[in-house]
Amino acid sequence: MKNTEYDFNNLIDRRGTDCLKWDFFDDDLPMWVADMDFMVAHSIREAILKRADHPVYGYTVVPDELFDAYINWWDRQYDFKMSREDMAYSIGVMPSISSMIRCLSDEGDEILIQTPVYHVFFHVIEDNNRKVLENKLIYENGEYKIDFDDLDDKLSKSKMMILCNPHNPIGKIWSREELIRIDELCKKHDVILISDEIHCDLTNPGVKYNPFDASDNVITCMSPSKSFNIAGFQSSVVHSKNKELLDKIRNQMHIDNSDSCNVFAASAVIAAYSQCEEWLSELNEVIYENKQTVRQFLENELPVVKLVESDATYLLWLDCSALNTPSKMLSEFLRENQGLFLSAGVDFGENGDDFLRMNIACPKELLNVGLLKLKAGVIALNNLTYCLKI
Numbered sequence: 023m024k025n026t027e028y029d030f031n032n033l034i035d036r037r038g039t040d041c042l043k044w045d046f047f048d049d050d051l052p053m054w055v056a057d058m059d060f061m062v063a064h065s066i067r068e069a070i071l072k073r074a075d076h077p078v079y080g081y082t083v084v085p086d087e088l089f090d091a092y093i094n095w096w097d098r099q100y101d102f103k104m105s106r107e108d109m110a111y112s113i114g115v116m117p118s119i120s121s122m123i124r125c126l127s128d129e130g131d132e133i134l135i136q137t138p139v140y141h142v143f144f145h146v147i148e149d150n151n152r153k154v155l156e157n158k159l160i161y162e163n164g165e166y167k168i169d170f171d172d173l174d175d176k177l178s179k180s181k182m183m184i185l186c187n188p189h190n191p192i193g194k195i196w197s198r199e200e201l202i203r204i205d206e207l208c209k210k211h212d213v214i215l216i217s218d219e220i221h222c223d224l225t226n227p228g229v230k231y232n233p234f235d236a237s238d239n240v241i242t243c244m245s246p247s248k249s250f251n252i253a254g255f256q257s258s259v260v261h262s263k264n265k266e267l268l269d270k271i272r273n274q275m276h277i278d279n280s281d282s283c284n285v286f287a288a289s290a291v292i293a294a295y296s297q298c299e300e301w302l303s304e305l306n307e308v309i310y311e312n313k314q315t316v317r318q319f320l321e322n323e324l325p326v327v328k329l330v331e332s333d334a335t336y337l338l339w340l341d342c343s344a345l346n347t348p349s350k351m352l353s354e355f356l357r358e359n360q361g362l363f364l365s366a367g368v369d370f371g372e373n374g375d376d377f378l379r380m381n382i383a384c385p386k387e388l389l390n391v392g393l394l395k396l397k398a399g400v401i402a403l404n405n406l407t408y409c410l411k412i
């Protein structure tokens with residue numbers, strides 16, 4: 023039964039709010055950066071308004087209730103048990119990964135990622151003067167899988183691996199068997215595994231992701247910022263059973279000043295994890311319906327573009343290989359010709375160059391405009407290519 027209190031159809035004008043997605047560039051329809059155009063759950067809004075009502079906004083400590091909210095959520099949703107002493111607070115997943123790279127590896131070390139993957143993984147490794155080592159995912163018959171032989175070989179040279187589960191941009195939930203094999207290989211080569219699980223709650227209805235088992239070489243990054251659309255509060259935690267690693271991380275995050283909590287973050291996180299389960303399951307229904315809309319539209323109206331099937335995230339990975347156009351050029355063309363901004367696949371690794379990434383976390387009305395623009399852009403591109411050939 024749908025709760026009519028939640029409104030996922032309302033078109034909210036985000037322009038004029040210093041919004042990265044809508045204010046930073048001039049596009050008519052931005053469908054790139056990973057946040058949602060939906061209003062947050064009422065409970066989150068109420069919690070923020072309640073805190074805002076107190077008129078002093080000074081320095082804030084991270085309350086125990088925030089950690090309890092994480093612990094209860096992971097226990098209830100995923101049967102994943104955590105205790106307070108195994109967790110550390112951070113202002114975000116990427117700031118914490120950056121700190122971990124600095125304190126758990128040395129300059130020049132190789133860090134493994136599985137491409138195509140969230141582009142900031144490349145930057146955080148390179149900006150810290152470490153080297154990216156790519157375990158390229160195999161794309162076959164419209165599906166991705168891990169090249170375990172290559173992983174075995176590359177991990178023998180790596181200090182650290184950053185796993186993305188569910189995987190942005192392909193929307194894949196790694197199976198328990200795959201996670202166990204990754205874990206075995208990391209242990210075999212004495213590699214520290216950072217598991218970025220920020221997209222874990224955004225799954226197709228009835229589907230659950232598999233958390234990476236906490237063991238001595240594993241650090242998990244968690245955050246409600248994607249699931250509940252509260253990235254602007256900049257809040258996350260890291261979890262590890264390894265006290266020695268966690269102490270080093272805590273120390274580095276302290277040096278980096280990335281372990282403090284802003285005045286609103288705790289209210290938002292606690293409300294999200296303790297009062298918004300129903301909202302989230304309805305959100306997942308809406309995202310799933312949007313996925314179906316895209317699939318049907320592509321099949322019926324634009325079969326030259328193929329949807330890569332996914333179990334998680336609101337980020338769709340569109341196979342545009344039949345268009346024979348580099349993804350940067352394609353993305354730029356759609357922006358100029360249609361005002362539609364989709365991410366170029368090459369941003370996620372060279373092996374992503376046949377793809378575009380489309381964010382479908384928006385009301386249906388916007389999604390339909392996006393799809394029409396995509397079709398019109400592809401037709402315009404084909405006409406242009408045809409004209410240039412003759």
Ligand SMILES: Cc1ncc(COP(=O)(O)O)c(C=O)c1O
Pocket residue numbers: 056113114115116117140186190218220221245247253257258
């Ligand atoms: C896989 C992944 N990790 C981390 C982030 C960013 O996390 P944060 O804003 O907490 O740094 C994103 C945002 O899109 C993401 O997709």
